[in-house]
Amino acid sequence: MIIESNISRRSVLAGLSGMSFCIALGNDGVRLMSQAQANALANAPVTPWVRIAADGKITILSAGAEMGQGSMTSLPLILAEEMDADWSNVAIEWTPADPKIYGYKDPFGTEQLMWIVGSRAVQLYFNQLRMAGAQVRKVLIANAAQKWGVDAATLKTEPSVVINPATGQRLSYGEIAAFGTIPATLPAVDTKELKERTQFRLIGKSVPRRDTPFKVNGSAQYAIDVKLPGMVYASTLHSPVHNAQAGVWDPGKQEQTGAAPESWNDAEVKAMQGVIGIIALPNGLAVVADHFENAKAGRDALKVNWKNAKAAGFNSGQALEDYVRIHADPNAQTAKLEEKGDVKGAFASATKAYHAEFRSDYGYHAQMEPLNAVVRVNDAGDKAEVWEGSQAPDESRKAVAKALGLKDEQVDFHQCYMGGGFGRRSIGDYAAECARIAKEVRRPVKLIWTREEDIAQGMFRPQSFQCLEAATDASGKVTGWKHCVVGDGEFLLITGIKIPYYGVSNQHIERRGVSHGIKLKHWRAVGHVFNTFAIESFVDQMAADQGVDPIEFRFERMGASPKARKVFETLAQMSDYKASRPQGRTIGISITERSGSLGAGAVEISLDAASGKIRVHKVWLAVDGGLVVQPAAAKANVESAIIYGLSSVLHERITIKDGAVEQSNFHDYNVMRMSDLPDEMTVQFVDVDTRPTGLGEIGNPFIGGAVSNAFYRLTGKRLRHLPFTPERVLETLKT
Amino acid sequence: MVSFTLNNRQVSVEADPKTPLLWAIRDHVGLTGTKYGCGAGLCGACTIHIDGTAQRACQIDTGSVAGKKVMTIEGLSPDSSHPLQKAWIMEEVPQCGYCQSGQIMKAAELLARNAKPTRADIITHMDGNICRCGTYHRIIAAIERASREG
Secondary structure, three states: OOOOOOOOHHHHHHOOOOEEEEEOOOOOOOOEEOHHHHHHOOOOOOEEEEEEOOOOOEEEEEOOOOOOOOHHHHHHHHHHHHHOOOHHHEEEEEOOOOHHHHOEEOOOOOOEEOOOOOOOHHHHHHHHHHHHHHHHHHHHHHHHHHHHOOOHHHOEEEOOEEEEOOOOEEEEHHHHHHHOOOOOOOOOOOHHHOOOHHHOOOOOOOOOOOOHHHHOOOOOOEHHHOOOOOOEEEEEEEOOEOOOOOOOOOOOOOOOOOOOEEEEOHHHHHOOOOEEEEEEEOOEEEEEEOOHHHHHHHHHHOOEEEOOOOOOOOOHHHHHHHHHHHHHOOOOOOEEEEEEOOHHHHHHOOOEEEEEEEEEOEEOOOOOOOOEEEEEEOOOOOOEEEEEOOOOHHHHHHHHHHHHOOOHHHEEEEEOEOOOOOOOOOOOHHHHHHHHHHHHHOOOEEEEOOHHHHHHOOOEEOOEEEEEEEEEOOOOOEEEEEEEEEEOOHHHHOOOOOOOOOOOOEEEEEEEEOOOOOOEOOOOOOHHHHHHHHHHHHHHHHHHHHOOOHHHHHHHOOOOOHHHHHHHHHHHHHHOOOOOOOOOOEEEEEEEEEOOEEEEEEEEEEEEOOOOEEEEEEEEEEEEOOOOOOHHHHHHHHHHHHHHHHHHHHOOOEOEEOOEEOOOOOOOOOOOOHHHOOOEEEEEEOOOOOOOOOOOOOOOOHHHHHHHHHHHHHHOOOOOEEOOOHHHHHHHHHO | OEEEEEOOEEEEEOOOOOOEHHHHHHHHHOOOOOOOOOOOOOOOOOEEEEOOEEEEHHHOEHHHHOOOEEEOHHHHOOOOOOHHHHHHHHOOOOOOOOOHHHHHHHHHHHHHHOOOOOHHHHHHHHOOOOOOOOOHHHHHHHHHHHHHHO
16 A cells, blocks of 8 residues: 555654655644754654655655545645656655644635645645745755755756766765755745746646556555454434534534434344444434444334434425525525625616526535544543544544544544545544444444435535526626525535626625525535526526527627636637537537636537437536646546536435435435446646646536536527426426 | 355355345455445445356345355456556546446456447446446546457
């Protein structure tokens, strides 16, 4: 395994020859420091960030939690680039879960975070890692200069070698590591000293991901694969009725109180084969057994009376209709999200006004690896270890510490590969649950949620109702814009609702909130999914009404920004936009923004009018994601989001009846399979030299609008409720 | 106690014969390349071979494989040298990777029966295996490559 658990960095550090560049507590993000400085810090955690061994092996730690998106490789690669390291001799290890050392500064707050969410990894670590790499290189050069008695400024590097061009002398990084010293204060690096784009050897090149070889032979270690001596297994049954309190899903605050088990067939289940015990949790029961199959059998046999939960009686379909009433209610509480210009005036003087309504259902992450964790608490109860695949190891550590009544520092977190995350694995709720069980049974525990549990206890992309209105002037230009989204989930509901890529002068955008007790969470671009669908369908509706080409309409009448024009122009070229399509096929377009990136996409569809099944034949997406660090991995990531988007738009639907989720496994929560794969999928990055922006979620939000717009061109009808299941398509065709 | 051949090795498992083979392989024997995804035969993450036929290990009683030959991803090749494994690396198929053992085992069954499958053959054969990261097009490309390059 390339990823080793980081048991004691201090001891590793002490026992090695070579140079270890460390980092320690700082208030300005990831900063390298010398070993001497690090050692001088009393009681500070000391960790080598970069280690150069005398044999030339370079170890770089990665804060890029890996769920398939490639960050585990791309973050060390950025550092290796500026360090000018020989990539073939670089090993990658996970960083410990200490955000004060390894975190980036929260773009929305003051704390340091390690959350690999919202397509943040590369864009938020990029500058820090480049500076750190450049500092290491500078120290290596300084050591060579001193040995040769020359001016450091005259020296150059090639991968892992310092060269004196005047003499042809060479010293490898490994050779330097054997004699070199690190100054107490590391040399400062000016951003002007960083490599020019043309000098990159790794960034922008297609360097293979490091995790791939372990994922073709079964050796990649996910948390579900961890086995500890004396470990027992747990399977949980939670209150089927959700009981989320407003805001409690926030990482570190995930205690779901109430909805507790009141009584259950304790003796009967305890008597079952292999069952060791039943642990009562705040919102469920855990059956602990010698093997997982016995724990699960016990869990399946539980008969529980549950206390009342907040979502009791909640029905998702009814709630959507309630949202319509909330929207119509002039006294409903609203949160203003955007207020620009004179909206009233724009509508009062409008030549024509447009209006449209859209709905969307709940969505489930359906990551392939059901939620699980392994926890060991020591005999004294003052130290715990957790093995988990987490998008936010810092939050998991916090959640486990809280569940055990420990300080964060008393919990060691061991990162594992994630079998998918998509926003679900950044909260540590199941790790905290496992910790409670482990503490109670006083043995190491592996907790695995069954797939049924994973769905029933899902934390969903919220459902929504949306109303959009627009005012146009005599030339057809959009002069006024109103968008109201109604639903649960506070800021989950509003991502992607603003339209900075359009130049509409007068805007009013608002949210009207409710709280149902249903657990909700981030979900690959979350609000973008339904907001972008509504916005782009609405814009298309106006273009069709005015008889203007949809791209032209966006340019001329929505005031598309130069960046938006560029991605549309690239899209038009890629998709041969003006070309006629085969009989029975049409093309639809949409734009989406996410995490600083902008994408313009198109789909070509056909329809089986008898069954209502939409078939997507081709997909194109032009992306402005700034400088792309790993183009091949980034392209794969965008393709992944396109499929994720198609799956959610065509198939996926969670419904809730009497507060409980109605779907239970992949037979009734349909995700896309190979037979629905488009024949062609083309992703192109616009060549720009701006900072890297997020790419993990730029591929899915445009799908809803693009498919619905293509459907309109095919049938003259508009799909207004996500997902576009065959039943809904047939209903729409009848209208 | 159930005895069977696992990756050309004789094993005896101290599990109830009704235990799903998935857990016997993963927890009792300790080969974790075979994954739990749904426990209901719906996703294919636990696909293994029993006497050369791809099966969902979560749906097979351990007792039913007594005396049979079971192969998991760990037994496909000793060094990732199976043409499919090489092709999987060349096409950079895996993302999260969790479903890929099952995908490869399902694909291995196809190539063993049909050395030159068409795209339609591949899709028909592989349609039961879910990949949530959506690597389907790369899976197809890798199977085609393995078929071509052997």
